[in-house]
């Protein structure tokens with residue numbers, strides 16, 4: 001793997017002597033390797049709502065390394081105690097097998113020297129073998145934000161890059177606001193790249209810092225700068241125009257060989273180029289081996305694990321890795337997928353560790369139901385009448401408010417009823433009722449009574465709860481647990497209610513979905529009713545029925 005060779009070369013040299021200047025590819029000659037550079041721990045952490053502990057950062061660094069990126073930018077040592085501590089802990093506890101650890105920081109301050117700049121010293125003290133420096137490349141930013149001259153900015157870049165190189169570090173230069181700067185003053189923006197490259201920076205990374213560029217613009221600028229400087233170029237794209245992934249790939253088309261991305265696209269404002277679609281495109285569509293063997297198949301798990309670590313729910317609709325990325329709802333799609341999944345999928349989901357799913361809804365046809373049944377372990381192929389009946393049942397129930405796409409367990413019960421002609425029954429309900437009482441002191445009491453038949457016995461049970469649904473659940477469980485002891489293993493993982501708004505306001509039809517777990521798995525059921533209690537009862541009854549059958553209990 002090319003970039004891993006580069007990584008090893010630097011590993012050997014690392015703190016004691018990074019790639020010598022003459023070991024870089026000659027100017028104008030295509031670099032032999034390709035860098036996948038991750039900045040989740042630096043730019044990703046700049047997203048509103050993300051606050052990573054040192055432990056979180058170490059966990060994410062290990063996940064990114066397992067995935068196989070070539071570089072993990074860990075943060076800005078010296079900017080805050082947490083990032084400084086991260087690099088200290090990384091030196092002690094972080095063993096990376098594929099990646100090089102990168103420290104991020106700015107060039108020296110105007111008017112000083114790199115050797116005397118505290119912030120530059122903090123970069124060295126981080127111990128990171130690779131350093132990314134951010135530098136201004138837009139003349140207006142130099143004059144207005146940095147409040148210095150254009151020449152002094154070039155001197156800051158030259159001094160800082162060459163000083164860090166002399167200290168044995170590999171150096172990449174992030175040219176901040178490069179594309180806007182290039183539009184305003186192409187000579188100056190290009191001189192930033194030349195200065196950095198001549199001083200020993202390995203890569204000049206062209207940054208679309210404000211994220212407003214479009215792919216055609218990025219492609220044109222990268223091609224021109226590459227031709228004019230012969231420098232090795234990278235791309236860092238923010239996603240403000242929704243084009244960060246496309247802009248990253250456009251830069252690669254134009255000759256960039258270093259891509260800076262973040263896991264799940266986390267980053268400042270709306271985010272950065274998402275690492276996962278960029279890497280998947282490079283591997284699967286460009287045919288470049290940018291990951292170690294096996295890395296791509298870990299992608300879905302790594303994406304979700306990083307989301308969990310940062311405390312955000314994994315995005316269900318994220319390309320390649322979202323749970324909906326290969327979920328098919330339309331009947332016509334399913335009928336073609338039945339013949340060949342490639343007809344409606346751009347890749348085989350298993351290549352990225354994801355799976356195909358069929359969604360049963362009122363947009364389903366016979367093929368959808370047949371494929372869903374197969375997914376659940378039932379072979380209905382050839383039984384056109386049964387499939388047609390099931391489609392009709394689903395459509396009729398969806399019209400009444402049911403939605404089976406996430407309620408696989410209720411769909412399976414419906415399927416079994418259609419196949420056998422009888423519903424699966426562990427109990428038969430005689431009646432249930434709830435009482436909600438306001439106690440006058442601001443507190444409330446909720447009580448439920450359930451009367452049912454199970455194994456020939458009539459059972460009356462009561463339950464109390466913090467709400468009417470909770471009381472009903474407790475009463476039902478109390479009735480069933482004595483007859484079916486394995487039910488004690490089942491617990492509720494999630495309860496969601498939605499009013500469908502059909503009659504406006506609180507009189508609307510209610511839809512309840514319940515997720516239960518037990519015996520090492522989870523299942524979701526649905527109930528629809530004229531009120532929340534009726535809908536909850538149906539979802540609960542389905543949930544315990546499915547659960548008992550899943551735990552191998554025989555009915556009635």
Ligand SMILES: CC(=O)SCCNC(=O)CCNC(=O)[C@H](O)C(C)(C)COP(=O)(O)OP(=O)(O)OC[C@H]1O[C@@H](n2cnc3c(N)ncnc32)[C@H](O)[C@@H]1OP(=O)(O)O
Nearest residue numbers: 076078079080106107108109134135136145146176209268
């Ligand atoms: C485009 C990007 O996302 S780059 C990454 C940005 N990330 C961050 O800013 C997060 C971490 N930042 C921080 O913790 C703080 O801003 C620090 C520690 C870096 C600096 O804090 P402070 O010293 O209090 O300065 P402050 O944040 O107000 O301003 C930044 C200073 O850096 C200077 N600066 C900005 N870019 C550069 C550069 N490329 N090279 C040198 N100096 C720079 C600014 O001119 C300003 O200087 P001033 O103090 O003389 O006005």
Ligand SMILES: CC(=O)C(=O)O
Nearest residue numbers: 134174176177207209
């Ligand atoms: C460096 C960086 O994060 C940017 O220019 O957006």
